[in-house]
Amino acid sequence: MTSNFQDLASLIALHAEYAACIDEQRFADWPGFFTEDCHYRVVARENHEAGYPLAIMSLKGIGGLQDRVYGVTSTVFHAPYYQRHIIGLPRVTACDGDSLSVEANYLVIRTRRDMLSEVYNTGRYIDRIVRTKMGLKFAEKLCIFDSELIPNSMIYPI
Amino acid sequence: MTLTSQLTRGEVEPGAIWPNADFSRVPSKVYTDPDIYSRELDRIFYGRHWNYVGLEAEVPEAGNFKRTAIGERSVIMIRNRQGEINVLENRCAHRAMRFCQEKFGKVKTLVCPYHQWNYNYDGKLLGVPFQRGVRGNGGMPEDFRLEDHGLPTLKVARRGGLVFASFDNDVEPLEDYIGPAVLAYFDRTFNGRKLVVQGYSRQRIPGNWKLMMENIKDPYHPGLLHTWFVTFGLWRADNQSQLVMDERGRHACMISTRSEVVDPEVTKGVTSFRRNMKLNDPSLLDIVQEEWWNGPTVCMTTVFPSVILQQQVNSLSTRQIIPVGPDKFDFVWTHFGFENDSDEMTERRMHQANLFGPGGLVSADDGEVIEFSQQGFEQDQDFTTMCELGGTEIGNADHMVTETLIRGMYRYWREVMDI
Incomplete structure (x- = not known):
């Protein structure tokens, strides 16, 4: 099902850039990884598997992502923390012209001020990635997390 | 005298930790003290109160169950063949196993995997393996009665699609409670x-x-x-x-x-x-x-x-x-x-x-x-x-x-x- 070696290299680079953007808290740049009419969702595995529609975050279009960024950076009170994303190798599950279906495991470590680092959230991305003139962009990004309990809150994107 | 010793003696004087006659000052210990918390579990969560367990819609058919907790006690909400909803404690009558580990599911009977003790949707013990022994050896005593060893069943109230349960059978009706x-x-x-x-x-x-x-x-x-x-x-x-x-x-x-x-x-x-x-x-x-x-x-x-x-x-x-x-x-x-x-x-x-x-x-x-x-x-x-x-x-x-x-x-x- 895999497309070609060049695609795979581009997907690895995309994930690396994506992780760096979030982990370095360049949140204003985060919507730039997505298409104009994207859909970004963070969903508990139990809801995903049971077919329930509820998400922790369900953001539509670049505008929805920008609203979240405004919320995260300007309005939602929270203890500051670092995130560190470890993203596994991409697994291309379908390739249809300029649209790639790609999955990858992820692990997010959270480090709060004065605290030990902890496994914060773990799961898998199920993405639909499209080729655009601006390079590869996420048309859909679904973060399905195994974690049964969110340690208090989830503020920043995954 | 420390709060701990007061509480374990069960003789807390009203006002001993409470600073005012009114309710405008709540002391830190109300949020931190393990003995106060333990008393809350006994008197509030396991006492004469109605606790939320779920929605009827979560257990639509006979044998559908949901595992949840009241206080720190694990319970199972399960629908029986009459369409009633039971709330049973998730604790086998034999070795106390919290035998139910899935959060939701559908079962024919509730079975504790340790020794295959087997309960129906009402928590009644249906049977235990080797009750009469094997080839005349061992087995349960003559006076062992299945009906003495069911799962603890909680009092249940339903209203408008919500299910509440109480460990105390003498709890007032849900409507009066609310x-x-x-x-x-x-x-x-x-x-x-x-x-x-x-x-x-x-x-x-x-x-x-x-x-x-x-x-x-x-x-x-x-x-x-x-x-x-x-x-x-x-x-x-x-x-x-x-x-x-x-x-x-x-x-x-x-x-x-x-x-x-x-x-x-x-x-x-x-x-x-x-x-x-x-x-x-x-x-x-x-x-x-x-x-x-x-x-x-x-x-x-x-x-x-x-x-x-x-x-x-x-x-x-x-x-x-x-x-x-x-x-x-x-x-x-x-x-x-x-x-x-x-x-x-x-x-x-x-x-x-x-x-x-x-x-x-x-x-x-x-x-x-x-x-x-x-x-x-x-x-x-x-x-x-x-x-x-x-x-x-x-x-x-x-x-x-x-x-x-x-x-x-x-x-x-x-x-x-x-x-």
């Missing part, structure tokens, strides 16, 4: 329409469980802490509102109606109010008035001790409180809609859910502030809270600038805890 004033608002949402589960969110909040009850009995904070509420009028001090309690002060409703026009007096100096904030995705606030609201756009109900019932515009959820020690609790959100909802309404409810839950633009910071309150109580055990907004009296109100509901809860808490 009381007519709060029941009217309960029935406003849960009026017999069939509920549809839309998913779960689960978070562990490092704070005492009562802080979450207080959070939803505190109409003072939403218009200050939560930018999204203040700015878009979802909860603001100029909204027309009502605070309603049951007679004993344990349950309450905070009811309010969204205002589009802003009274400058209530936003002056409120840094969370952002006059020029505009949404890039306005569909987040695509609020559609529903007939059953009969006016109010929000009704937050606390049913002591274990559940909060949320209607905030089109977003609906139950929020279950499961304590796991004096300093933390699990908070389980069950979002739901109604059977007759259009696809657009379901989509709307889900989109508005971005405001709520562990990642909610509003609710995420409630968990955070609870965590930091708990840290403050831990660091200063001699501290007492200041809970005098609106005076020291306890009573219903038609405004938001009061902590009367919190005082009401502690009046009841002191009574049942004998502290």
Whole structure:
């Protein structure tokens, strides 16, 4: 099902850039990884598997992502923390012209001020990635997390 | 004398740790002391109170079960062949195994895998392997009776699609427990329409469980802490509102109606109010008035001790409180809609859910502030809270600038805890 070696290299680079953007808290740049009419969702595995529609975050279009960024950076009170994303190798599950279906495991470590680092959230991305003139962009990004309990809150994107 | 020795002797003098005759000061130990917490489990969660266990819709058919907890005791809600719902303790009568490990499922019988003791949907022990021994050897004694070894069954009450249970058989009827004033608002949402589960969110909040009850009995904070509420009028001090309690002060409703026009007096100096904030995705606030609201756009109900019932515009959820020690609790959100909802309404409810839950633009910071309150109580055990907004009296109100509901809860808490 895999497309070609060049695609795979581009997907690895995309994930690396994506992780760096979030982990370095360049949140204003985060919507730039997505298409104009994207859909970004963070969903508990139990809801995903049971077919329930509820998400922790369900953001539509670049505008929805920008609203979240405004919320995260300007309005939602929270203890500051670092995130560190470890993203596994991409697994291309379908390739249809300029649209790639790609999955990858992820692990997010959270480090709060004065605290030990902890496994914060773990799961898998199920993405639909499209080729655009601006390079590869996420048309859909679904973060399905195994974690049964969110340690208090989830503020920043995954 | 330390508090611990007072409590283990079971002879706490009322007022020994309570600084005032009224309910306007709550001492740190109420949130931190392990003995007080242990007494809360016994007297409140395992005592004569109704605890939320779930929605009927979660167990639609005979044999469908849901595992949850009341206090720290694991329980199973299961539907039997008569369509009744039982709540059984998840603890085998043999070796105490918490045999049920899945959260949901459908079974023919409940089997403890350790020695295959086998129970029906009513918790009755159906059989044990080798009861009569093998080739004349061993087995259970002659006087062993299956009926003496069922699973503990809790008293169950259902209303409007919600299921409550109590470890105390002598608990009053659910309707009397909730009381007519709060029941009217309960029935406003849960009026017999069939509920549809839309998913779960689960978070562990490092704070005492009562802080979450207080959070939803505190109409003072939403218009200050939560930018999204203040700015878009979802909860603001100029909204027309009502605070309603049951007679004993344990349950309450905070009811309010969204205002589009802003009274400058209530936003002056409120840094969370952002006059020029505009949404890039306005569909987040695509609020559609529903007939059953009969006016109010929000009704937050606390049913002591274990559940909060949320209607905030089109977003609906139950929020279950499961304590796991004096300093933390699990908070389980069950979002739901109604059977007759259009696809657009379901989509709307889900989109508005971005405001709520562990990642909610509003609710995420409630968990955070609870965590930091708990840290403050831990660091200063001699501290007492200041809970005098609106005076020291306890009573219903038609405004938001009061902590009367919190005082009401502690009046009841002191009574049942004998502290």
